[in-house]
Every structure is written in structure tokens, then in C-alpha cells.
Amino acid sequence: MTTLTYLxxxxxxxxxxxxxxxxxxLKSGQYEDLDGAAERILIDPEEKKRPLI
Amino acid sequence: xxxxxxxxxxxxxLNGATSVLPSSQEIRxxxxxxxxxxxxxDLSVPTVHCAACIQTIEAALGKLDHVESxxxxxxxxxxxxxxxxxxVPPFVxxxxxxxxxxxxxxxxxxxxxxxxxxxxxxxxxxxxAAGNIMLLSVSVWSGAEGATRDLFHWVSALIAxxxxxxxxxxxxxxxxxxxxHGRMNMDVPIAVGVSLAYAMSLYETINHGDHAYFxxxxxxxxxxxxxxxxxxxxxxxxxxxxxxxSQLAARGxxxxxxxxxxDYLPVGEIEPGMRLLIAAGERxxxxxxxxxxxxxxxxxxxxGESTPKNVAPGEAVQxxxxxxxxxxxxxxxxxxxxxxxxxxxxxxxxxxxxxxxxRRIADRVSALYAPVVHLTAFVTFxxxxxxxxxxxxxxxxxxxxxxxxxxxxxxxxxxxxxxxAARRLFENGIMVKDGSAMERLASVDIAVFxxxxxxxxxQPRLVNAPSIDPAMLTVAADLAAHSRHPFSKAIAGFAIPGxxxxxxxxxxxxxxxxxxxxxxxxxxxxxxxxxxxxxRTGGExxxxxxxxxxxxxxxIAACFVFEDALRADARAAIDQLSDAGVPVEMLSxxxxxxxxxxxxxxxxxxxxPCLLPSGKxxxxxxxxxxxxxxxxxxxxxxxxPALSAAHVSIAPATAADVGRNAADFVxxxxxxxxxxxxxxxxxxxxxxxxxxxxxxxVYNAVAVPIAILGHVTPLIAAIAMSASSLLVIGNALRLRxxxxxxxxxxVRRDRLSDFNELARSS
Numbered sequence: 113m114t115t116l117t118y119l120x121x122x123x124x125x126x127x128x129x130x131x132x133x134x135x136x137x138l139k140s141g142q143y144e145d146l147d148g149a150a151e152r153i154l155i156d157p158e159e160k161k162r163p164l165i
Numbered sequence: 166x167x168x169x170x171x172x173x174x175x176x177x178x179l180n181g182a183t184s185v186l187p188s189s190q191e192i193r194x195x196x197x198x199x200x201x202x203x204x205x206x207d208l209s210v211p212t213v214h215c216a217a218c219i220q221t222i223e224a225a226l227g228k229l230d231h232v233e234s235x236x237x238x239x240x241x242x243x244x245x246x247x248x249x250x251x252x253v254p255p256f257v258x259x260x261x262x263x264x265x266x267x268x269x270x271x272x273x274x275x276x277x278x279x280x281x282x283x284x285x286x287x288x289x290x291x292x293x294a295a296g297n298i299m300l301l302s303v304s305v306w307s308g309a310e311g312a313t314r315d316l317f318h319w320v321s322a323l324i325a326x327x328x329x330x331x332x333x334x335x336x337x338x339x340x341x342x343x344x345x346h347g348r349m350n351m352d353v354p355i356a357v358g359v360s361l362a363y364a365m366s367l368y369e370t371i372n373h374g375d376h377a378y379f380x381x382x383x384x385x386x387x388x389x390x391x392x393x394x395x396x397x398x399x400x401x402x403x404x405x406x407x408x409x410x411s412q413l414a415a416r417g418x419x420x421x422x423x424x425x426x427x428d429y430l431p432v433g434e435i436e437p438g439m440r441l442l443i444a445a446g447e448r449x450x451x452x453x454x455x456x457x458x459x460x461x462x463x464x465x466x467x468x469g470e471s472t473p474k475n476v477a478p479g480e481a482v483q484x485x486x487x488x489x490x491x492x493x494x495x496x497x498x499x500x501x502x503x504x505x506x507x508x509x510x511x512x513x514x515x516x517x518x519x520x521x522x523x524r525r526i527a528d529r530v531s532a533l534y535a536p537v538v539h540l541t542a543f544v545t546f547x548x549x550x551x552x553x554x555x556x557x558x559x560x561x562x563x564x565x566x567x568x569x570x571x572x573x574x575x576x577x578x579x580x581x582x583x584x585x586a587a588r589r590l591f592e593n594g595i596m597v598k599d600g601s602a603m604e605r606l607a608s609v610d611i612a613v614f615x616x617x618x619x620x621x622x623x624q625p626r627l628v629n630a631p632s633i634d635p636a637m638l639t640v641a642a643d644l645a646a647h648s649r650h651p652f653s654k655a656i657a658g659f660a661i662p663g664x665x666x667x668x669x670x671x672x673x674x675x676x677x678x679x680x681x682x683x684x685x686x687x688x689x690x691x692x693x694x695x696x697x698x699x700x701r702t703g704g705e706x707x708x709x710x711x712x713x714x715x716x717x718x719x720x721i722a723a724c725f726v727f728e729d730a731l732r733a734d735a736r737a738a739i740d741q742l743s744d745a746g747v748p749v750e751m752l753s754x755x756x757x758x759x760x761x762x763x764x765x766x767x768x769x770x771x772x773x774p775c776l777l778p779s780g781k782x783x784x785x786x787x788x789x790x791x792x793x794x795x796x797x798x799x800x801x802x803x804x805x806p807a808l809s810a811a812h813v814s815i816a817p818a819t820a821a822d823v824g825r826n827a828a829d830f831v832x833x834x835x836x837x838x839x840x841x842x843x844x845x846x847x848x849x850x851x852x853x854x855x856x857x858x859x860x861x862x863v864y865n866a867v868a869v870p871i872a873i874l875g876h877v878t879p880l881i882a883a884i885a886m887s888a889s890s891l892l893v894i895g896n897a898l899r900l901r902x903x904x905x906x907x908x909x910x911x912v913r914r915d916r917l918s919d920f921n922e923l924a925r926s927s
Contacts, residue, residue: 116313120301120316123297124320128293131289131290135286138285146240147239147240151216152216
């Protein structure tokens with residue numbers, strides 16, 4: 113019983129963290145272009161040149 | 166450059182002649198101010214489809230002067246460009262050079278989809294609550310007792326509050342709305358069931374009771390919200406795809422002031438008496454009279470005539486027709502609100518009747534279902550009071566009845582089938598506006614087709630190419646490449662790549678044809694009377710299309726015969742419809758001769774030529790009065806009233822804007838097989854919906870007696886509800902795996918080429 117008093121809040125807190133994360137991602141527009149996000153990973157940033165070794 | 170450029174270039178080629186790039190004034194008109202001199206323009210770029218496209222477009226646009234940023238959205242195939250200053254940066258031209266065709270969005274439709282965001286948030290909250298409460302409930306079911314059980318119940322009650330308030334709010338509002346207007350919908354029993362279940366569980370928790378239904382009330386919301394969100398996503402996708410097609414109505418026009426100044430005004434501000442400059446390739450914005458210039462007008466979208474019309478000063482022109490060859494100055498004779506287009510919209514709004522009266526299957530079922538369920542629960546309550554006199558027990562059992570009958574499966578039964586069906590149609594290039602459209606399509610018993618632009622492509626095709634001297638054909642093709650007249654486009658298709666002849670000067674004589682000179686001779690391609698000025702057969706030839714000839718120094722070198730090209734698979738589509746028990750009729754604004762020809766080659770027995778827009782409307786209304794459920798397929802402005810008067814309507818992507826908005830279905834591909842395919846999928850969906858409702862009713866028939874007898878525990882309720890929902894979803898998915906219908910086997914490849922077709926369709 114005593115373990116439950118902290119395990120349940122911990123479980124709920126972690127769950128709420130995940131929910132909060134999702135809602136934040138939704139609000140900041142990360143779900144607006146899912147196809148684009150998948151493709152953009154293939155684009156190299158232009159300015160960064162690999163240093164010669 | 167990019168993997169998609171070749172296809173994109175082709176699309177641009179095909180379009181080059183009919184769509185002119187939006188002018189910078191038009192872009193400014195359609196842009197939206199973000200304050201501080203910053204403006205945003207949204208462009209639809211249908212051909213973008215990979216990482217290379219994104220990079221190419223963003224880099225090229227970012228390099229232009231005054232452009233602040235450019236961001237591609239691959240999911241919606243749009244580019245948002247932010248720019249400063251008075252000059253509009255030439256981004257449409259820049260995209261054109263890269264091989265991407267872009268068209269403008271109307272400024273009012275780029276608002277973010279608030280409903281979708283709310284639904285997804287509600288799903289997230291309900292999912293979180295359902296998961297956690299279910300976890301606690303499982304512990305209770307597996308034997309937690311006494312203080313532990315009470316603790317778990319209290320925690321569940323707390324978690325359920327935000328879920329009910331936030332996720333449940335959608336149902337409560339909708340139920341309240343329905344009740345206030347004296348109607349019943351599926352949300353009424355949901356709202357009543359969920360809130361009563363919560364209230365009773367809270368009472369039980371306070372009194373240290375055994376059974377709490379927190380899990381049932383929240384997971385019910387979760388399931389139903391998933392169905393509702395999927396439904397919304399599907400409709401939204403269809404909507405954006407249709408909006409992404411290029412706008413065919415003029416947005417504004419160049420007004421010539423008395424003092425010679427030129428102003429670009431939005432269509433709404435044009436008044437009768439103003440002089441308007443219409444460049445070749447632009448659409449006429451309002452009804453008017455030609456003051457200066459000769460040209461050919463493409464009236465196919467406005468009146469259904471397939472042959473371009475020759476116009477000269479003094480003639481009246483209708484709003485919506487496309488100016489093909491020469492610049493015109495017209496004097497507006499009516500404001501936009503009194504023009505032909507507005508007239509069509511008025512007819513359309515007046516015609517909207519049959520469709521508004523249609524009640525969806527789900528609503529019809531719930532109108533019966535909700536009273537029966539609520540009555541059963543009430544009778545159960547009275548019965549238990551009479552039998553035992555125990556208020557608390559009677560209340561608990563009555564609420565258990567409400568929970569078990571809560572239309573989880575029923576709420577999913579209809580939308581889930583329609584989502585799967587819409588997905589299936591989407592893969593075949595057909596957009597569905599909403600679920601009720603499918604229900605209505607499944608019940609049609611007669612199909613009415615427009616001719617020009619629907620059964621035919623509205624584009625002439627050269628039919629006697631094999632009999633023309635190849636050398637002359639090459640000359641003609643090279644000449645034709647200089648014009649945007651539909652006949653020229655048809656001839657230009659026969660050009661030999663790289664075989665360009667050297668002409669010294671090429672001039673287009675609007676209304677007559679093209680003239681070019683080379684070292685030895687003068688070539689003319691155009692109307693017989695003009696081009697063949699030395700030929701003995703002066704004047705118009707015997708051919709139906711006025712006779713188009715190629716002449717060398719006035720002597721006829723080749724004759725060209727055209728016919729309106731039939732849409733791909735038109736014959737197959739008509740046959741399939743007839744096999745499906747739907748007879749076909751053709752209504753057209755074109756001449757009887759042209760109609761008879763098309764009707765004969767397609768095997769259509771019934772057709773009515775030379776109809777005015779109101780004539781088409783009347784025909785549809787007559788059919789409806791006799792008791793027919795009419796399917797209307799059409800594309801022109803003149804079809805719009807008929808489209809909205811019909812029981813259900815389908816338009817091709819090339820249809821006029823108003824027509825596309827009025828139609829329930831829009832198909833993006835050229836093939837007309839889309840029509841029987843949509844009918845077939847809708848009918849299959851209809852039978853699956855009926856099966857699903859039957860499943861839900863059988864489930865209730867089994868579960869309700871158990872609940873009435875008082876044997877339902879929260880565990881049984883959870884299992885029963887989930888099982889019935891899964892059964893219904895599983896049944897709906899059978900539509901996906903149903904054997905492919907004709908062209909469906911090429912879905913994968915076709916889906917890739919959809920982008921091109923989206924572009925081509927403009």
C-alpha cells in the first residue's frame with residue numbers, strides 16, 4: 113500500500129509528461145507536414161562543409 | 166536536377182496553352198499581410214513530391230530579392246512564401262523555370278484547421294485517461310480490495326474529469342445542439358450514457374462501492390473520438406486536394422481608366438461601363454461587350470460548345486469564357502454580382518433541395534435507437550424498484566443498461582466504413598466531400614452526363630493525321646506551336662523533336678490563324694477562307710469545324726480534320742454503369758449534330774442538345790419528380806445548377822471552380838471509369854454499413870438482457886464494448902481487401918502519377 117502512494121503519482125506524472133509532450137508538438141506545428149519531415153532528413157545543410165582531415 | 170523535373174515539365178507543357186501565369190497584381194491580391202510590410206503568399210505546387218523538390222524550390226525562392234523565407238509543405242503540396250516590399254518577387258516564374266507549375270490559393274482558405282487540432286487533442290487526452298484508468302481498473306478486477314480499491318477509484322475519478330470535460334465536450338455540445346433543435350443524433354445517447362456512468366461511479370466511490378464504470382465512460386469517448394477524427398481527416402484531405410486545383414475563375418482584371426491609367430481591380434469592384442484589358446490566355450471576369458480586338462474564345466466551360474468561337478468588336482461576351490488568341494478590350498456591361506457566373510450560383514442555391522432533405526443512415530438509426538435505449542433503461546429501473554424496492558440497486562442496473570447499450574459499435578459502424586471507402590476512392594484519384602455523398606450515390610438509378618469536358622475532353626483531336634504528307638504536318642506543327650488555339654495545340658502535338666524549321670517571322674492573326682515566312686514562301690495555318698486566298702475553294706470548307714488548312718503562298722498544302730476527343734474509357738464507363746443498372750442520359754449545350762456524333766460513338770440512346778443551364782436543371786428536376794435518384798456528372802459553369810440539383814453529383818478536376826465546389830465527388834484522373842468505380846465502392850460501403858448496424862443490433866440483443874437481469878459488471882461491460890467495436894472495425898476493413906476493380910491493380914504506380922495529374926488537370 114505504501115509503495116502505491118508514490119508509484120501511482122510517478123506513473124501518472126510520466127504519462128502526463130508524454131501527453132504534454134504530444135500536445136506541445138502538436139501546437140508547435142510538428143504534425144503539419146509529416147511527409148515533408150520524412151523527406152527533409154535527406155537534405156544536407158548547405159553551409160556546413162566537412163573539414164578536410 | 167531533381168527526380169521529378171521531367172514529369173513536371175511535361176505537365177507544364179500540357180498546360181502552357183490554357184493557363185497563364187498569375188500576374189503580379191493577382192498575386193498581391195491573393196496574399197495576406199503579416200504586418201510590418203511582410204506578406205505571405207500560399208501557392209499550390211502539385212508536382213512537388215520528394216526531398217530534392219523541397220530543396221530545389223526552397224533554395225531557388227530563397228535566392229530571389231525581397232523574399233524573406235519559403236517553406237514547402239509536402240503533405241499539402243503547398244509553398245508558403247513570405248516577402249517584403251511593393252514589388253511582388255517573380256516566384257511563380259521562378260518555379261516555372263524549375264519545371265514546377267504553381268497556382269494561387271484563395272486567401273480565405275488557408276486558415277489552420279481548428280476542428281482537426283481540437284479532435285486530435287481530445288483523442289490524446291482521452292487516450293491518456295483511458296490507458297491509465299484501464300490500468301487501475303485491471304488491478305481492481307484482479308482483486309484489489311478495501312482501501313486500495315477506494316484509492317484506485319478515487320484516482321480514476323480524478324483522471325476522468327479532464328477527459329470528460331475536454332474530450333467529452335465535443336459530444337456534449339453536439340448532443341445539446343441536436344436536442345435544442347428538437348432532433349436526435351447519435352451523440353445524445355453517448356452524452357447521457359457517459360455522464361450518468363460517471364455520476365453513478367462517483368456515488369459508488371464515495372460510498373465505498375464495488376463497481377465503478379470510469380473505464381467504460383472514458384474508453385467509450387476514446388473509441389468514438391478515433392472514429393470521428395479519422396472521418397474528419399479523410400474529408401479534410403479531399404477538401405484540400407480539391408482546393409489545390411487551379412482556380413479557373415478570374416480573380417481580377419486590368420481596368421483601363423479614362424486618363425489612360427491602368428489599375429488591377431478585384432472582380433468584385435468592377436462596375437458596368439469600365440474598360441477592361443483581357444490578354445490572350447485570360448478568362449473574362451464579367452459580362453461585357455468587345456470594343457477592340459479580334460480573338461477566339463473558348464466557351465466550353467461556360468456553355469458547353471466545343472468549337473472555339475470567333476469574335477470581333479461589338480459582340481457580347483460572357484463571364485467565364487477563355488480568351489485564346491488575341492488581346493481584347495471589353496466594356497463591362499454587368500457587375501460581377503450580375504454576371505453569368507453569379508447567375509449560375511443563384512440558380513445553384515435555388516436548386517439545393519433534394520440534398521438537404523436527405524438524412525444520413527446514422528441519423529435515421531439513432532432517431533429510433535436513442536428513445537428505445539432510454540426507454541429500456543427506464544423500464545428496467547421501474548421493474549427493479551417494483552421487484553425489490555431497492556433504489557440504489559435499481560439505479561445501478563439501469564445505468565449498467567445505458568452503458569452496455571451506449572452506441573460504441575453503432576457510432577463506429579457508419580463512419581469507419583466510410584473512412585475506409587473514402588481511402589479506397591482516394592487511392593484511385595477520387596475525392597469524396599463527405600459520407601452522406603456515398604450513401605446517396607449508392608442509391609442512384611439514373612446517370613446524367615454533360616458532353617463537353619465530361620464525356621469528351623473539350624479538346625479537339627486531329628483525326629486525319631495519317632493521310633497528311635508528313636513534311637507538311639511537320640511544318641504545320643512548327644507553326645502551331647506559336648499559338649494557344651485548341652486546334653493549334655492538337656496539331657503541335659505532331660511536332661518532330663529537334664526538327665524545327667527556320668521561319669523568319671511568325672505572326673498570329675487572332676480569329677484567323679498563323680502566318681510565317683521563310684526564304685522561299687509564305688506559310689499560313691488557319692481558316693480556309695483566310696489562309697487559302699488563292700485557292701479555288703475559297704470561303705468555308707465543307708468540314709464541320711470550319712476547315713483548317715495549311716497553305717503555301719496561298720495554295721492549300723494540307724487539310725486538317727478535328728473531332729472532340731472522347732475522355733479515356735468513356736465507352737467502358739457507360740457500359741459499366743448500364744451493367745450496374747444505371748441508365749445513362751446526356752444533356753448538352755452543344756449543337757444537335759455534335760451531340761448525336763458523341764452519343765452514337767458511346768452507345769447513348771437518350772440525349773438532349775442545345776440546353777440552357779436552366780434547361781439542364783429542369784430536366785434533372787423532372788427526373789427527380791418522377792421518383793428517380795439522379796446522378797449528375799458535369800464540368801461546366803452551365804452544369805453547376807444541375808450538379809447541385811441532382812441527388813448526387815460528380816465533377817472532373819478540370820471543372821469550373823463553382824462546379825467543383827458543388828459536386829460531391831471530384832475525380833482527378835482523366836479516365837471516366839472513376840464514375841462506375843465510385844458507384845461500386847459506394848454500393849459496397851452501403852452494404853457493409855448495413856451489416857455493421859446489424860452486428861451492433863445483434864450485440865445489443867445479446868447484451869441487453871444480461872444487463873437488465875443485473876449481471877453486468879464493469880469487467881463484462883469493458884469486454885463487451887471492445888469486442889463489438891473490434892468486430893465492426895474488422896468488418897469495415899473487408900472493403901480494403903475486396904478484389905480490385907479494373908484499374909485498381911495499378912494503384913501504387915497511379916498514386917505516384919497523381920501529382921502530375923493534379924497539375925495537368927488545371
